[in-house]
Amino acid sequence: MALTLYDTLSRKDHLLQPLDGRTLRFYCCGPTVYGPAHIGNFRTFVTQDVLRRVLEQGGLPTLHVRNLTDVDDKTIRDSQKAGQSLGEFTAFWTARFHADCRALNLLPPHHEPSAVAHIPHQVRMIETLIQRGHAYEAADGSVYFRVGSFANYGRLSHLEDRELKTGASQAQQSDEYSKDALADFALWKARRPEDGGNFWPSPWGEGRPGWHLECSAMALEYLGEEFDLHSGGIDLIFPHHENEIAQSCCSTSGNFARHWFHVAHLMVDGGKMSKSLGNLYTLEDLAQRGFSPAEVRYCLISGHYRTPLNFTLHSLQSAAAALGKLAKFRQGLCAITASHAPQSSNGPGPFAAAWSQLQADLNVPAALGAMFSVVNATRPAEINEAQAGALLDGLAFMTQALGLQLPEAQAQAPAQQAPAEILALAQQRWEAKAARDWPLADRLRQEVEAQGWVIKDHKTGFEVQPK
């Protein structure tokens, strides 16, 4: 097991080796639970899941922490709109998120801490930062991190190379006039009228924690002052992760995350996903269009995680077909070695090339390509039971590593029964066919198809399926 992963901080590939010599500890920035997560959000979570599965499949135990952001401007605003308490509101969307995660075959994190449940941890961290001179209380009771006090600020996002556009952001920040410097960010936000009942006590008065702080506090709590990997969507590099580094390094004696793992965005039809363009999809939207979560998962991992992936409904159809091809391959193998129970623990076997692609910066598309090369090179008629068994084991190993769930044999899907009139037409066609009246047979088939059904002939009869 020698997984090499690109590290955003050093901009180089690194061999992943657990700091403690035993367990790879990693933190993932989770969702803000104020609505259904869309497939762009899930690209990140699915990729993190593949990373974890590959590590574990390679024999390296993991400790996986992913938070829930259950207090921020959006959760407060939308819970009020919904006429619910913040807790009720976020519990609802958390349940929905979990359901989607299960559907996508995501392994549950070992810890899934919520921001609201860790307010004391965050308050303690702020106190330390103030004591050490890295944070200050403003006139209104908010607390800010003094960016100028941390020399390494900007290393992750290469801020030193940037020229920040200041005009727009200054206007946006007009209510935060009390900051010492524009770049300083909120650790604690003083209570405002629009927060309603959503505030907590602190040494600086009532308020709530800033967004960046929760991840630092919870990573510290569950992973310690230094851990192996921190992950999230590429948009979080700045400012979220930059701020996390600053807070964490300044309030502990550790160096926070050793490596950083960022997932590129999902594009839709060549551009950004947005509600106004009508191209923002949730799992539910896609289910209504007849796509299973397994197919969505395949689609989301079918591009390399560091390259923007262009999602289209056509690419989803393509994913569905690809998954079906793997499923048929497996069925064919099962027919050869009926008694064999596939063992995913036997290693990649014939799929070693695919497995090694995953070790090289998680190259899933290359791994899938290598898998299909094995599929295409296999002649079911020419292999024996032992070979079929090895292929089955290797396939199970790979699908486990990628978290792919192959569709079962079609027989298991409940065959939709055609209406009597359709069946009658099909029966007429069968009789016409038996009478070798081809023009009539073809006309009847067309009629059936026009009504949305397809006739498939067998040796001794026919079946009618939805088109």
Add this chain to the structure above:
RNA sequence: GGCGAGGUAGCAAAGUGGUAAUGCACUGGUCUGCAAAACCGGUAUGCGCGGGUUCAAUUCCCGCCCUCGCCUCCA
């Protein structure tokens, strides 16, 4: 304006200093009355454009064009 990512067949997407994986779609064949399914094949002399280095470049270098993302609470 700054920073970053990217432009490879109809669509999607790997990859490489020596001449382009893979999936879908398309297409030829086998099979079928014809189809469908299945199986066996085929399809980029080319990798945004123009230069340069090299025996050799899609791959390295320079310039240009275009797309996308981020630029203070978006995965």
